[in-house]
Amino acid sequence: MGFEYALVHLKYTIPLGIALTIVYRPFLNRIDLFKIAFLIAIAVISTIPWDSYLVRRKIWTYPPSVIIGPTLFSIPAEEVFFFIIQTYNTTLLYLLLNKPVFQPSYLARKSQEESIFYRNVGQTVLGACVLAGGLLVWRGNEGTYLGLILVWAGPFALLLWSLSSDFLVNLPYTSTIAPIAIPTFYLWIVDTLALRRGTWTIESGTKLGIHVWDGLEIEEAVFFLATNTLIVFGQAAFDHALTILLTFPRMFPNVPELPSPVMLVQALLTDPAKYDEERVTGIREAVSRLQKKSRSFHLASSTFSGRLRVDLILLYSFCRVADDLVDNAPTEAKAREWIGKLTHYLDLAYVSKEVRIIQKQPDLHSHVSENFPESSQSALRLLPTHLLPFGPLYDLLEGFKTDLEFHNSKFSEKLRTFPIANEHDLEVYSARVAGTVAELCLELVFFHTYSPITTAQREHLLRSGSRMGIALQYINIARDIATDAAVGRVYLPTSWLKEFRLSPQDVLENPESNAIEKLRGRLLKKAFGVYEEARFALSELPPDARAPMRVAVESYMEIGRVLQEKGYKVKEGKATVPKLRRLKVAWKALNEK
């Protein structure tokens, strides 16, 4: 009896597992636990017969002085634990690296030929490995161990590749190659140390005697590469199935929080020709819009999961497109035309099919195709209107109308009107453009959560959420004083300006004066006041959305904290909050109770 093998775990695998758990813990949800447990179960069940055979045939051996003693089918307990901890560590690394990746965008199919090409190449390579493995085992002697690795791992890899090659090829390397390569290299080093010390021994006669480097047998190198590949392929196939289930609500209307293996297999076997390609492309466009336009919400979106994440991104995309259409219109008349078209879009989206037919109205699809630029069509088509109340959407458009009240005419400076006359106007405007957005986000949370929620709780959350939206909008206005002034807009209340003997016109001419800095400070103070009043409601949100919502709110409020720092100057086009600080804020928000 000895503790040498156990010490390998204590030194190299368990600390790594603990470190990965600490880093991933704030993101860990029930579906992740399900995935980890599912994979560990498969890894243990599939490895035991094979490993047991290897030990009994004495292809590898353990001196009795290095193991504690208990065995399972002749496999030392430490070795069984190895299957578990390796699967756990590689899986957590995979999950961590995949957290920023929005998997529905990787469902898009390559062309049929390309897709078949990749699948065939993979199948040929893996098929050849299995055949070569079989041949080596059949010949016996030196090639036996390598052959046994190939005939055991090859068929599993072949099956997973055949089911998910499209997805595996589409995913970025950081999601596939990195979680295979990093643990493989690490385990090569651990293995080298263990073999040198004699913790385990590969017996001669059944190995090739080729070394990757001094102390690392080729068979061991292939073994760790193969097992990590299987773990990552297994995870990716699981995610592939889950992504299909979550991306296509029409095909899979009801997906339980923990889908059954049968449902997962059913998803994997769905013919890709049946995928709603328009939806996948639209989702891709929405993600790229979010990535380009909002650093804070892009970071926050990666902390959400499942269909809620998809729908929030689609909601963002709609809000951004609508706002941009109005904001970027060359004339006020054109902007009003966009608001008219958007209003008609909502009318059509919410009118019943029967009324639309009786009134001979066009369907939503044709209205969008005929009236909106190509680049914005998917955002309009994919807005999940069936999950959203119409009130806040119409109110949002009302808010956009306020923006049009800032006349841009160069000829009538004296006659120019500024719609934000006092604090009340500012609050109403912010409630319309941001309070509404918060309500819409919350409606999605209520729809997607698996936790029960009462009507009273909903109403309380909606009220607080709307206040929080207002706080965020104040931050937005405080940050953008100069940018807004450049396009003729002043959201600082005229009544506040008067206290400094200023008019909105003065802000347009000099948006960076000391007086404006003071008013910026005042607005930020107001924003934090509203935030303080609403933030307690965050801990009353359903558990699955609580931490991610906090990330969304805190990432945005951090802009306000940066602006409050002495001497900070807003620079156009530059992130207000540096990336590392943003990550720290998100991390803190995720860990808050």
Ligand SMILES: CC(C)=CCC/C(C)=C/CC/C(C)=C/CC/C(C)=C/[C@@H]1[C@@H](COP(=O)(O)OP(=O)(O)O)[C@]1(C)CC/C=C(\C)CC/C=C(\C)CCC=C(C)C
């Ligand atoms: C995680 C995720 C993908 C969230 C999506 C949030 C979303 C749908 C945002 C829509 C943003 C948008 C384009 C709205 C149009 C009107 C507008 C311009 C509003 C301002 C947003 C700023 O967005 P922008 O893209 O300009 O961002 P940058 O400054 O460029 O980074 C607003 C400031 C409003 C944003 C308001 C919210 C997202 C509501 C937040 C409140 C909650 C989520 C509720 C919290 C719940 C409780 C109970 C307190």
